Amino acid sequence: MRLSGEFFEKLTARVLQVTGTGAGTVAGDGSIIEAAASRFQEIKAEALAELIVKQREKMAASEQEAGEEKRWETEKARHDLNRLLEAQQVLEERQQQRQARGKKGEVTINRQEPEAVIQP
Numbered sequence: 001m002r003l004s005g006e007f008f009e010k011l012t013a014r015v016l017q018v019t020g021t022g023a024g025t026v027a028g029d030g031s032i033i034e035a036a037a038s039r040f041q042e043i044k045a046e047a048l049a050e051l052i053v054k055q056r057e058k059m060a061a062s063e064q065e066a067g068e069e070k071r072w073e074t075e076k077a078r079h080d081l082n083r084l085l086e087a088q089q090v091l092e093e094r095q096q097q098r099q100a101r102g103k104k105g106e107v108t109i110n111r112q113e114p115e116a117v118i119q120p
Contacts (some may be wrong), residue, residue, distance in 0.1 A: 042108035
């Protein structure tokens with residue numbers, strides 16, 4: 001089903017009326033974003049450990065290449081490695097907390113957003 005311009009205008013006018021705001025304070029761009037805490041973004045400890053090894057190799061390779069233009073690659077690789085190490089630390093803490101509560105099973109984590117969790 002497609003929304004008409006007329007419908008959108010009436011809906012927007014109604015929202016502005018109900019919220020008591022003006023057209024100057026409302027914006028929308030129609031972006032669609034994927035949630036950080038998506039089950040499709042979650043990885044296990046073994047996969048995270050493999051990513052850390054690969055990132056360390058990538059960082060070592062970029063450090064060996066001389067030149068000012070490669071410095072940004074080294075910095076990005078270092079930043080990415082730090083994020084992965086942070087995710088690994090959070091994952092280990094969550095696993096320990098889970099075991100302390102007497103629960104079994106593996107804990108997964110989002111490597112990009114370690115703070116993100118999946119709510120049941």
